[in-house]
Amino acid sequence: MRENTNILKARPTKIWEFREYPKGSLLESGIVLNETATFIYKLCSADRKVSEIIEIILENYEVNSEKAKIDTVNCIKELFNANAIKFK
Amino acid sequence: MKKKLKLISTERGIQSFLGEAPLIAASIRITNACNFRCSHCYTEGGLVTKNELNTKEVKSMIDQLAELKTLYIFFTGGEPFLRKDIVDILKHTSDKKIKISISTNAQLINQQVLKKLKNLNFNLFQISIEGTKKVHNKIVGKEAWEKSIKTIVLAKSILKENIGVGTVMMKENWNILDKVILEASRQGADIFSLMLLIVTGRAEDSMMPVPKEILEGLQQLFNQYRKLQTKIKFAQNTTILPALVPKEWRKKELHKTFAPCSFPYCIGVSANGDVAPCDGLFNYPELIVGNVKEKTLSEIWNKSKVLKEIRKINPTDLKGVCRKCIYKDYCGGGCRAYAYIKYRDFTMPDPICQTIYEAGLFPKDCLK
Numbered sequence: 487m488r489e490n491t492n493i494l495k496a497r498p499t500k501i502w503e504f505r506e507y508p509k510g511s512l513l514e515s516g517i518v519l520n521e522t523a524t525f526i527y528k529l530c531s532a533d534r535k536v537s538e539i540i541e542i543i544l545e546n547y548e549v550n551s552e553k554a555k556i557d558t559v560n561c562i563k564e565l566f567n568a569n570a571i572k573f574k
Numbered sequence: 575m576k577k578k579l580k581l582i583s584t585e586r587g588i589q590s591f592l593g594e595a596p597l598i599a600a601s602i603r604i605t606n607a608c609n610f611r612c613s614h615c616y617t618e619g620g621l622v623t624k625n626e627l628n629t630k631e632v633k634s635m636i637d638q639l640a641e642l643k644t645l646y647i648f649f650t651g652g653e654p655f656l657r658k659d660i661v662d663i664l665k666h667t668s669d670k671k672i673k674i675s676i677s678t679n680a681q682l683i684n685q686q687v688l689k690k691l692k693n694l695n696f697n698l699f700q701i702s703i704e705g706t707k708k709v710h711n712k713i714v715g716k717e718a719w720e721k722s723i724k725t726i727v728l729a730k731s732i733l734k735e736n737i738g739v740g741t742v743m744m745k746e747n748w749n750i751l752d753k754v755i756l757e758a759s760r761q762g763a764d765i766f767s768l769m770l771l772i773v774t775g776r777a778e779d780s781m782m783p784v785p786k787e788i789l790e791g792l793q794q795l796f797n798q799y800r801k802l803q804t805k806i807k808f809a810q811n812t813t814i815l816p817a818l819v820p821k822e823w824r825k826k827e828l829h830k831t832f833a834p835c836s837f838p839y840c841i842g843v844s845a846n847g848d849v850a851p852c853d854g855l856f857n858y859p860e861l862i863v864g865n866v867k868e869k870t871l872s873e874i875w876n877k878s879k880v881l882k883e884i885r886k887i888n889p890t891d892l893k894g895v896c897r898k899c900i901y902k903d904y905c906g907g908g909c910r911a912y913a914y915i916k917y918r919d920f921t922m923p924d925p926i927c928q929t930i931y932e933a934g935l936f937p938k939d940c941l942k
Contacts, residue, residue, distance in 0.1 A: 502833070503673055503697075505643040507592045514598065514645050514810070515833045518591045569830040 493559055494540075497574040498566070499532040517568050522547070526561050532574045536562055588839065595885055597642045597875055598836040601853035604632070604660065605652040606845045609681055610715045612704075614744050616775040616854060619652040626845040629659040631867065633666050635843065638871040646673035646697060648811070650853060652845065655682040661690045668695040675811065676700065677740055680725035681718065688732040698809055700738035700767055701726055703754055705747040713746060723761055730762030738765035738809055748783040748791035752798035759806040767809035768795065770926050772854055774915045785933040788926065789818065796820045808832060815908045815927055816901040817940040824940075829901070837910045838884045841875065849874050851884055854911035861914075887920055894923030895931035898941045 502514040504527065511524040519527055525546070529539045536558065543554045565571045589595050605626055608619030627635070639647065647667055654660050655678055667674050675698035691699075701722050704710045710719040729737045739758035741751065755766050771782050783791065792814065799808075808814070808831065816829035823829075842853025847866040855861045863881055864874035875881065889902045896907045907913065908924025916925040923931075930936045 503645045505596065505645060507594065507596065507643075509592055512588065512592060512596050512598070512645075514836075516588065516598070516836070516839075518588050520591075569827070 494537040498530040498571040598839040601648040601842045607656045608652040614777045618775040640670035649676040673697045680722040698738045700740040703739045726761040737763045739763045740767040742769045744771045744781045748787045751795040759802045765809045769813045785930040785935045852911040891921045894928045896923040
């Protein structure tokens with residue numbers, strides 16, 4: 487797994503198909519994501535850096551930049567460890 | 575208005591988390607008719623059965639699966655391309671944004687058919703190859719290998735990607751799987767799907783390799799895969815059990831690239847519309863939970879007592895070697911249908927892992 491400084495420049499890409507439900511989403515691999523993780527997963531489209539995902543989080547959620555960064559990076563790490571995303 | 579940032583996390587408690595039971599996948603045995611009579615066929619493909627679903631009924635079922643948010647449909651047979659409406663059915667599935675996997679023996683596919691399939695939503699276009707030319711033709715039929723190989727090349731040139739070769743590991747081919755994946759890659763397949771034999775339908779116990787052969791066959795296969803991995807990958811639906819993946823590949827977590835079986839969040843639908851928890855279970859009347867000609871899929875999925883009971887089973891309920899295996903939460907006990915076929919109990923272990931365990935050959939580093 488990349489170091490945090492590099493993660494911000496990384497471009498994550500979704501691996502699995504998914505479906506949305508009222509409480510979150512379900513990936514084809516059997517992983518379920520809550521609403522916020524789903525929001526992030528949908529932004530993982532290879533043309534967007536993690537730093538850009540954080541910017542979008544800030545625009546859409548009531549959260550300060552430090553918490554947005556920590557939570558987003560943690561989510562990206564969890565998705566990577568769960569083999570839900572890969573890096574371009 | 576901005577939303578509050580909630581704790582970001584991922585988890586696997588599917589039904590408790592979502593508050594409903596999602597139907598991830600459906601396997602549709604689109605016809606029982608087949609132009610071959612392979613001795614290992616778990617579906618006993620052969621003659622067309624009475625009352626097979628017509629085009630309208632199949633399309634209605636696909637519409638219902640789309641409403642249930644099904645992620646993908648696996649079309650099996652028999653031989654799916656014996657149905658004259660198969661292209662129409664696949665197009666309809668694609669229009670509904672459902673991913674398509676299909677398994678075919680390739681004998682009826684030509685350039686004209688493939689051109690009609692171009693740009694459909696395939697995640698796997700799987701052609702069966704059971705061995706080298708001699709072995710495949712012995713198992714499947716005269717000159718079948720030649721036609722299958724030609725179709726792989728043609729499919730690659732037209733569909734471009736997600737061209738798979740599917741092989742069932744059995745007594746006659748366990749020691750040539752490395753040759754099969756090599757040939758598949760040479761001809762342009764980019765996906766290899768290995769399935770372990772399920773002793774049901776026409777398959778018999780004598781066709782099953784012994785534990786030592788299964789492990790040796792897998793080791794040979796993965797040794798070849800090491801050389802080919804930039805060209806071909808294992809299918810997400812491959813049924814190689816995580817604990818049986820050679821250790822060096824387990825360390826690299828290769829098994830995480832195989833999607834664990836979607837059971838119990840899946841259904842099988844037979845050619846005549848019967849619904850079972852998996853398409854390997856149509857031989858068990860107690861597991862036929864309805865028929866799509868009589869009830870909607872939503873009604874069957876949400877109201878069947880049998881399906882509800884099966885969905886209550888957790889990895890912690892598994893018995894035998896599965897109980898001790900470090901991969902049980904990920905793998906979910908391998909093939910639950912085969913466990914039922916062998917032991918008539920969904921909490922029993924995967925029969926192949928159990929047999930290997932009883933032979934003293936189950937990898938010790940996979941045991942708690």
